[in-house]
Amino acid sequence: MKKRERGFTLIELMATVAIIAILAGIGVTVLQKFIYRGRVSEVSSMFYRIITKENSYYNEFGTYVSNGWAPVAPAAVSGQGSMKWPAPANIIVRGFEEIGFRPDKSTVWHIFRVTACKDVTQAPCSTLPCSSAPRNFPNLYTGPGFIIEAIGDVNNDGNQGHYCATSHSTVPILVTPDWPGQESAF
Numbered sequence: 001m002k003k004r005e006r007g008f009t010l011i012e013l014m015a016t017v018a019i020i021a022i023l024a025g026i027g028v029t030v031l032q033k034f035i036y037r038g039r040v041s042e043v044s045s046m047f048y049r050i051i052t053k054e055n056s057y058y059n060e061f062g063t064y065v066s067n068g069w070a071p072v073a074p075a076a077v078s079g080q081g082s083m084k085w086p087a088p089a090n091i092i093v094r095g096f097e098e099i100g101f102r103p104d105k106s107t108v109w110h111i112f113r114v115t116a117c118k119d120v121t122q123a124p125c126s127t128l129p130c131s132s133a134p135r136n137f138p139n140l141y142t143g144p145g146f147i148i149e150a151i152g153d154v155n156n157d158g159n160q161g162h163y164c165a166t167s168h169s170t171v172p173i174l175v176t177p178d179w180p181g182q183e184s185a186f
Contacts (some may be wrong), residue, residue, distance in 0.1 A: 020078075032155070036178070039109045039154035040161065043172050046103065046112060047148050047165045053099040053168060054114065054146055064116035064146045064167065067095025072111055074151050074160070079155045082107040110152030120145040120166065128164075154178055 008016075051128045058064050085103050086093050095114060096102065116170050117125035121142050128147055144166035151160050161178030 014050055018087060036154050039152070040178070042109050043150045043152070043163045046108075046110070046150065047057055047163075047172055050096075050101055050112065051157045051165065051167060052101075053101045054116075057099040058144070064144060065095045065099050065114065066116040067112075067114045067144070067155075068092065069111050069113045071097060071108065077111055077151050077153055081153065082109050083111070109154050110150040110161075114146050115149075116144075116146040117162065118144055120147065152178065 048153040054064050071083050077083075084107055087103075088097050088102070093102075096112075115124055115128060117123075119142055120127075125145070125147050128149065146166075148165045150163040150172070153160050155178065157161075159178055160176065161174070162176040164175055165172050
């Protein structure tokens, strides 16, 4: 009688490796989507904080504060990934510093701009790319206010996501998606 060898056949090992490779591929894709969504959640968090700071400033001084793109110009965002927020003395963040806004972290995935207006339905607010967003702004009214914009490339693919919010809404509106299927990220 022949003694049977213990172990796995080559076919069994190849099937196991193939199953592990398929599961790893699915896991990496799902993980990347969670990473991108986490980076996009920065927009909601920062918008909420900027809106709170702007409204506090308005209650005290009777005016909103504009700020240009910070920390860098929009052309510098593509494929850059995370960016360092400038030091408080930098003129680029003067408006943000004036209202007392500074990110929790020293690096951010998006650049931000605030445009203050005496009437949000008039220029310059009405001429911003956000005013032609796919979904109209909630609670858009006449009177003083501001529009916040954010642009970011969270997956470093060269495509920029563009987000907006008004002084009277804390929900970011997606104007241009950063990656396919991002519309469901909010």
